[in-house]
Amino acid sequence: MKAIEFIAIGSELLNHRRQDSNSTWVAEKLKTLGLFFRRKSIVGDVREEIVKILKESFDRSDLVIVCGGLGPTFDDLTRDAIADAFDVPLEYHESIALEITQFFKSRGREIAPSNLKQAYLPKGAVSLTNELGTAPGIKLTLQAKNTEKVFFFLPGVPRELQVIWNTFIHPQIEASLQGLGKVQTRRFVTAGVPESTLNDRTEPFRAKYAEAEWTILANLSQVEFLVSHTSIEYLETISSEFVTLLADDLVGLGDTTLESTLLKLLKDRSETLSLAESMTGGLIASRLCAIPGASTVLVGGAVVYSSKLKKELLGISEEMLQLNGPTSEAVAMEMASSLQIKSESTYSIAITGNAGPQLDSYSKELLGEGHIAIAGKAWGTTKKFHLHGSRLDIQTRSSALALDLLRREILNRNP
């Protein structure tokens, strides 16, 4: 197995709170090719430190992925460090300068002089076009004693790194692996059930198929299983049985999310949705709206904190709020059914509660408690929840619960 390492360059990753998410993304990609990192490192924007680690990585690795430091500003030093480390001159490429100038022109912006720094490449290197930004990636192949060492230098902006990886690097590495047994991975996304419950429930199943490599990953909205093996038949057997085992808790397979699954479900049924949010303050709407095509399903909604707006936008009376409390089941149901009628959407979800950190003086509920209501044409359902964590944790968890409740409701009502 060839030695592969990852180097992230950036003082913000070294001594500030920003996390390096690029290496975990690349690790997932490499895993689909059956490849793994032997080491990951982070160094700051200090020329001699970058030079040092580039030289070290040349000695110990066969394939080196480097990200960061390719931008136009004073602290982007990767190009200069490459020149120092491997004693290669930087050469100005008119074609790259043209690409960068075009990029700015297409966006109606003036090019800043510092951007042309990005037209320099180490001698012998290949430029990898960056569709989403001005810093092209760089491929540099160096001769070692008996072998070649390959360096890929990528911009630190995740979406730019990802498009260059997918367009150029992944296919090249895949092609170089011809004939080797590739590890395949299947992904199963679930929602609405805690990680530890799923862990225990699937333990006998995972023991039965222990030849495969299993990973369980949770975030605030969903829990996913990754299962890897070299045999596709073996994976297919696992997959069909695992789908049955997970049943309704399974949101979907592959590269899906709770949001995109729900949007697709609604779109396929030509149904629409509206949202009346209090404690999540627009988070449910924005999670759905981040997905292309959301507006064909989501007609819109209301974010209602004040009593005034609850009345003006949703017609909820002051008496109703006084009688039940603003975070009650009754108010949640009224918000949903009022909006469903106003918007003429197939479904309306409402959510109300207290996300903290302080208790709303108005509220009768405890911190983290709240209600979700779903209204359809002449029917409705509600669910109470009690969640823990920070304000944003509670907002994220409750918005996932609301989306998952509608998903299950649609499946149950239309089996």
Next chain:
Amino acid sequence: MKAIEFIAIGSELLNHRRQDSNSTWVAEKLKTLGLFFRRKSIVGDVREEIVKILKESFDRSDLVIVCGGLGPTFDDLTRDAIADAFDVPLEYHESIALEITQFFKSRGREIAPSNLKQAYLPKGAVSLTNELGTAPGIKLTLQAKNTEKVFFFLPGVPRELQVIWNTFIHPQIEASLQGLGKVQTRRFVTAGVPESTLNDRTEPFRAKYAEAEWTILANLSQVEFLVSHTSIEYLETISSEFVTLLADDLVGLGDTTLESTLLKLLKDRSETLSLAESMTGGLIASRLCAIPGASTVLVGGAVVYSSKLKKELLGISEEMLQLNGPTSEAVAMEMASSLQIKSESTYSIAITGNAGPQLDSYSKELLGEGHIAIAGKAWGTTKKFHLHGSRLDIQTRSSALALDLLRREILNRNP
């Protein structure tokens, strides 16, 4: 300045999605002492890889913080690797074994034989009691040519690492710094101006104060400058001049964001805000609502995609939409002023446009184009924008533009 590095040991951090959060926590702690990492690395649970990086770090660093691999299981290899790397034998300590046995007893649990592996220490090392777990930390001081090298080995479980750090390591490092100049950092957050423009505009200033260390960081919403130096007076001079240079583009200093600055500005003035969102689909509302106390300022808002909801919630007529187009300046202004009146908020922001990726068949505007409108009591202002990137990029950028537009408007109207 002494060279400090951090090494995390664990295959889950190297090739799976788990993030190393210990190094960012330790970095924050070191920062309070004016100390910074020169490098961070991650290696897997592979004995020879751990041995290799321990030897390297001995050569290049003065203080090395290592976490992980101290547990009782088969893949905890740090102790053995220390023995190999520095050629020191492991010695069994009855007193540590007793501590571990007591820990289990106090929790009513039987000790597993593998746990006694944790009673072994490299010869000459000092054990650092772990109140929260069974793996004690280890301090190892090694003699180099003219100096001493200090290694701290810590468990990978964050709360255990943190208590050992706070109890033993932090006070020791602090005491050893007597008389040395600590590095201080100032942070300046800006919005509304691209990173490359700010870079070029601040270049002469940074050249004037080149003794300080400068970092520039951008995301889709804001650009920030970090400046570090050992002299507080020098930093104060820079800071007061830099605030003047950045002028209105400066959102704030220190640990602030565009959202929290705007919320504070409104709260201090006892003013309120409502939001009418189309293309950002609730993103502006949810960004503000993620901040504790947002509901005292944000009364709520409307997310309006469909014409039906534009009419029902904001009273915008079909004729107006037909005449101007749904993503027009006129409709944005009408959305804002209608909501400002309905909500009785001091300000209302409206945003409309096309976030892509496909053009809305309704729209006369180009992809990424849109309008922001702000309505106050008997006044209003609008701004057109044309943004690029993915759907989520455009939503994030335009929501930041809207928040920044209100910030500037408030400052300009109330100088």
